[in-house]
Amino acid sequence: MGDLMKEVADIAAREKLWVSGDTIVVAVSGGPDSTALLDIMHRLSMAQGFSLVAAHVDHGFRGEESAREAVSVRRFAEGLGVRFESALIDVPAFIEETRMNAQAAAREKRYLFLHDIATKYGASRIALAHHADDQAETVLMRIIRGTSPGGLSGIPLRRSEKNVELIRPLLRMNKSDILRYCEERVLTYSEDSSNAKRHYFRNSIRLDVLPALTKYNPQLSDSLVRLSELASAEDEWMDAETRVVYDRHVKLVQGGCQIDRKAMLDLHVALQRRLIKLILNYMGLETETTSFDGVETIRMAAAEGAPSTWSVDVGGGIRCLREYDTMRFVRADRYTEDNAAEPGRYAYDAYGGEEQMKVLAVPEAGAALTFTLEEAPVDGGKPSGRLEAVFDADELALPLAVRNRRPGDRMRVLGLNGAKKVQDMFVDDRIAPSRRERLPLLVDADGHILWIPGVRRGASAQISDSTQRVLRIRADFTPEDDFGSNKTHSSIHSIGKNVGGPGIAE
Incomplete structure (x- = not known):
């Protein structure tokens, strides 16, 4: 019991998950993981000088069962003397409206509520109860669906989102240790009946796929978690290298940015791919939805022998153009291939x-x-x-x-x-x-x-x-x-005296 709380305290100190004076919103579903998290953080808060707000969401899926969970979480939080906030959200109606899948819709509404509570209380962090078994499931799910090396890093220990930081103090703890902590602390928690429904992909991974694969490697979950740790560190390093390359080679221009085609080709292929995704990300495209084929299409368009002028819509209102020796990324709504200039416009x-x-x-x-x-x-x-x-x-x-x-x-x-x-x-x-x-x-x-x-x-x-x-x-x-010229001689270059003209991309 004490060991688990000490491990959380050690990780929090090492990773600087919080500091004295913080207000932290703890997402509590009522299951064993979030119940243990709230109990541990409450005990640590008294010694380390931070305050808590427990936040619970009833997603409206399970009627009476989820209503009982909300009551149970409220009683537990109040018994600890922790401020409590809850919401009943009609996620089924939201799914009907948006056609999103159930888990994605519930997550979107849940996180929106958590951010609202963080804003209400001036909280700088939101604590989530994901643990090592969740990490193993996530990595395996991504492998099965297809992922990049960055995707192998799985769930991050910490991540900034909307001016707050999402932290996961239990991410390196096993489920078995969390259950043992609950037992030793005599904590009452709820079991979500939907966790047994195999039509949810994650449940099928947890109940069927992982147990089957564990026959070939009894330490499979630990191996997947270790893989995520290695991938996360390497991904962080590669991200830093890509930003260095971006700062060195990418130029902001009207409606977007550009890079010299040959400079991009001189990069290692791994950096080429990451640079393309970073550019798209900086322009506002959710790169999680950018396919490998989409990135490769852009990368190969820069190759020798490819057409010297070319363009493609990459989604999200972004267009990539090759114009001789320049690769350009522009916002299609602000900048067309002809720069939105109609004949006789001026x-x-x-x-x-x-x-x-x-x-x-x-x-x-x-x-x-x-x-x-x-x-x-x-x-x-x-x-x-x-x-x-x-x-x-x-x-x-x-x-x-x-x-x-x-x-x-x-x-x-x-x-x-x-x-x-x-x-x-x-x-x-x-x-x-x-x-x-x-x-x-x-x-x-x-x-x-x-x-x-x-x-x-x-x-x-x-x-x-x-x-x-x-x-x-x-x-x-x-x-x-001075964009789109691609000329090495002096025929078109910038010698202006701050003459009025197109502005830098926002």
């Missing part, structure tokens, strides 16, 4: 020819264009790079305007005969599909495309020996807009 009167200098912010493109009129060619009238263009100001059809791409756009390209489709130029220059609708196009009064910053300069209004005035135009892109 168009600006840009420059009428009178101003010596004018700066035009184009927030839809995450860019600013600076127009400078020079009376005579400077530096031979040459641009400083692909983010700058120069024109014979007197040969331009004014006013100039800035807009985004439209279907069928063509441009007379400097050095080529005839016109070329803008779409083809984007493909040739490996401009990401999600960026194509956003790039600013400079057009003249006749609608001819003069320049696509970082991509091509048109053939119109070239500088010549007879040029008297030069219009020099520079494009600056915000750092936040």
Whole structure:
């Protein structure tokens, strides 16, 4: 009897499950496990200076039987002098409404109630009565259903949820020791009749599968618990390594995040898989529902030889895109493959020819264009790079305007005969599909495309020996807009001065 309480005290101290001054909600079903837990924690609370609230839920499944359990738990808690809270929840009606399975529905409603009680009393922790036999069952269930190495860690000893910590002080104790404690302490507890119903998967594991397998390994439960301990430690280490990789390689961008495809491929395959799941988790996807095949689909899309542009919905409103050498993860409701930019979505009167200098912010493109009129060619009238263009100001059809791409756009390209489709130029220059609708196009009064910053300069209004005035135009892109480019040269890069544009992902 004393040994079990000492073991709980030792684990609590070693793992820092609570500290003096804490208020802890103890979930008490009325069975032997939770009854023993409440008794042990009550005895420890007097010496260690924390307070308790006993919380009981009647799920509405078993009528009179569960009503008697609620009365019994109340009497036990009151006899210990522990504050008591209870709730009768119509879980069958909730199941009818949601079509959830019974155990999942009961768990959801039960945990919601426990969190409400924690909030009411300002509790920092909720204590649950899972024990080592539960752990063994959980690990075996996951193996049978199919799981990842992380799933082998089973039930965690502690886990943060909704600003409180779920703790399981009995997780390393065997059921037999708990029953012995109840017997020695003469504790009255209830037996839930539903525990004998084999149509519940966990009951079938406990009553049939584990006993059958134990014939081949009498210490099977202990082995499964030991496996969970090893897997939990290794999973924790791998999680830490994955976060290091995330911080090093993943960049937040509008609507989501991105990673260089080659950087991801340089990682060990185990880190690739974990990184994908971590990204999806950070974007709000419940990764427990992310299948192995789903992760592999994303991972293989980054491989050499896979299509250079590709996208797939991964669920939860998240889409993964490969855009040449960038893998992007975006929220589909905020960011479509074409960045939610419809043809003609933005168009600006840009420059009428009178101003010596004018700066035009184009927030839809995450860019600013600076127009400078020079009376005579400077530096031979040459641009400083692909983010700058120069024109014979007197040969331009004014006013100039800035807009985004439209279907069928063509441009007379400097050095080529005839016109070329803008779409083809984007493909040739490996401009990401999600960026194509956003790039600013400079057009003249006749609608001819003069320049696509970082991509091509048109053939119109070239500088010549007879040029008297030069219009020099520079494009600056915000750092936040430096996504989807995948270009190692300087054609599209961020040299902006905090120009208004798309924001960082929330």
